[in-house]
Amino acid sequence: xxxxxxxxxxxxxxxxxxxxxSRISTRELGDILDLSVNSIHKRLNALIDNGVIETFVMGxxxxxxxxxxxLIMGNSSCSSMxxxxxNLGKDKxxxxxxxxxxxxxxxxxxxxxxxxLRELTDHCIQAGELEDYQxxxxxxxxxxxxxxxxxxxxxxxxVKLTKLDYRIIHSFSKNSRRxxxxxxxxxxxSPKTVKRRLAKLEKESxxxxxxxxxxxxxxxxxxxxxxxxxPGIDVMELxxxxxxxxxxxxxxxxxxxxxPDFILILFWTKTMREMNDIQQALRKEYEFKSIRSNMxxxxxxxxxxxxDHIKKRAEL
Numbered sequence: 001x002x003x004x005x006x007x008x009x010x011x012x013x014x015x016x017x018x019x020x021x022s023r024i025s026t027r028e029l030g031d032i033l034d035l036s037v038n039s040i041h042k043r044l045n046a047l048i049d050n051g052v053i054e055t056f057v058m059g060x061x062x063x064x065x066x067x068x069x070x071l072i073m074g075n076s077s078c079s080s081m082x083x084x085x086x087n088l089g090k091d092k093x094x095x096x097x098x099x100x101x102x103x104x105x106x107x108x109x110x111x112x113x114x115x116x117l118r119e120l121t122d123h124c125i126q127a128g129e130l131e132d133y134q135x136x137x138x139x140x141x142x143x144x145x146x147x148x149x150x151x152x153x154x155x156x157x158x159v160k161l162t163k164l165d166y167r168i169i170h171s172f173s174k175n176s177r178r179x180x181x182x183x184x185x186x187x188x189x190s191p192k193t194v195k196r197r198l199a200k201l202e203k204e205s206x207x208x209x210x211x212x213x214x215x216x217x218x219x220x221x222x223x224x225x226x227x228x229x230x231p232g233i234d235v236m237e238l239x240x241x242x243x244x245x246x247x248x249x250x251x252x253x254x255x256x257x258x259x260p261d262f263i264l265i266l267f268w269t270k271t272m273r274e275m276n277d278i279q280q281a282l283r284k285e286y287e288f289k290s291i292r293s294n295m296x297x298x299x300x301x302x303x304x305x306x307x308d309h310i311k312k313r314a315e316l
Contacts, residue, residue, distance in 0.1 A: 074133030
């Protein structure tokens with residue numbers, strides 16, 4: 001068995017690519033990273049065996065099924081974190097919970113409408129016993145932002161998901177790397193039909209694929225930096241700069257439409273000293289007003305109302 005413990009820079013690059021497209025082939029991964037298909041295959045298997053990659057997932061974008069993505073952050077005073085996470089996950093809007101050190105919680109949620117935010121927030125405050133909390137409404141992840149022409153925008157608006165589309169999305173939802181032929185057999189349609197419909201969904205950005213991962217399974221350190229910035233900061237420029245100067249340690253950053261002076265930056269390091277050096281460099285290089293750090297301990301994922309919606313529309 002090929003074991004990687006802890007992860008190296010190549011593993012982080014692989015998982016970063018898979019976060020944005022978990023259907024990418026091993027050959028394509030090899031071409032990007034200048035590695036053989038066999039090497040990529042061994043690394044993927046090791047990441048799965050070590051529990052770093054839990055699931056390859058696929059789901060609809062907000063372009064195909066309208067929803068709002070929200071992050072609720074706060075310190076929990078719960079005496080049992082397992083019970084706390086279980087109670088939080090009972091709400092069908094809760095998608096993922098990151099548990100950090102000192103019971104810091106990052107609760108990712110999706111709601112059908114912004115009017116549902118108050119009820120969701122109340123649930124999280126009560127079930128999570130949250131103190132000193134923040135509620136952020138996600139912007140589009142910076143790495144996914146791209147300019148569309150008016151023609152592209154108009155074309156996307158015209159696309160409506162069909163029953164077959166919903167069945168395809170459901171079939172790939174818990175294993176986005178399934179062979180198309182297997183999905184075709186399940187749905188009793190031809191592989192060409194599945195391939196054509198899936199290609200259209202991906203082209204129109206109506207679906208997205210990624211991974212659920214547990215990077216701390218190999219004793220690697222994932223740090224969340226809560227950063228206070230100037231409200232006029234160019235987030236895209238910052239993202240590009242961090243990617244160029246701190247790759248592969250820099251994972252991604254998130255900005256929030258309702259919190260113009262706040263961003264959340266994720267870093268991977270092998271040691272705390274390495275992370276401390278990065279923070280010192282960030283303080284010197286950028287005029288951040290403040291930086292607070294917290295390390296990820298565990299991630300928990302949940303099915304949501306969106307999964308139920310897909311099953312219903314697929315008539316399963």
